[in-house]
Amino acid sequence: AQSVTQLGSHVSVSEGALVLLRCNYSSSVPPYLFWYVQYPNQGLQLLLKYTSAATLVKGINGFEAEFKKSETSFHLTKPSAHMSDAAEYFCAVSDRTGGYNKLIFGAGTRLAVHP
């Protein structure tokens, strides 16, 4: 069965510093992988997705993620953090068994950005 593990429930960085949010997945088939961001009391917004094309995926707001099959990882990075990046980030894998293509979410990582 598909699953997602996000290492680190809380990450804190200084403004301008590198952001690295970790995601490892388990999938019995070639995965589709997603990163979503959630601001307080809001729904989820798609940052980027991997769909078996280029392994380095660029998303919105300067974020990118690299799919590494050998490490079963899909870590999210941003070269320089901005205060507005403070939010909850969820990694997800598409579960394409059973016919309904569900998304399986990780537990989430809360990113704090300090001045």
Place this chain on the structure above:
Amino acid sequence: GAVVSQHPSWVICKSGTSVKIECRSLDFQATTMFWYRQFPKQSLMLMATSNEGSKATYEQGVEKDKFLINHASLTLSTLTVTSAHPEDSSFYICSARVPPGRADEQFFGPGTRLTVL
């Protein structure tokens, strides 16, 4: 494109009453919608998958008779929490899967915060 709305954005109700939450895809047709529940500072828990014109598929442990889902059209799915109790208080989020070709991507509504007194 691919905008999903939810109504209401928040609702407060008395214990024992029923509450209906609407999820609409505004600019596309969604044959499949999903309902999630999110507790404070936790991840999303999938409650059920809603398919237009057929019965919803519930995840294990979710009470079908308590959380009624109806997907009567290609742009509307509703979740009714029947006989709500304080433990049903939560943030409910719906999503819609875009048509084939978008790699299982889901677009999410803004969520509905339910408080049961």
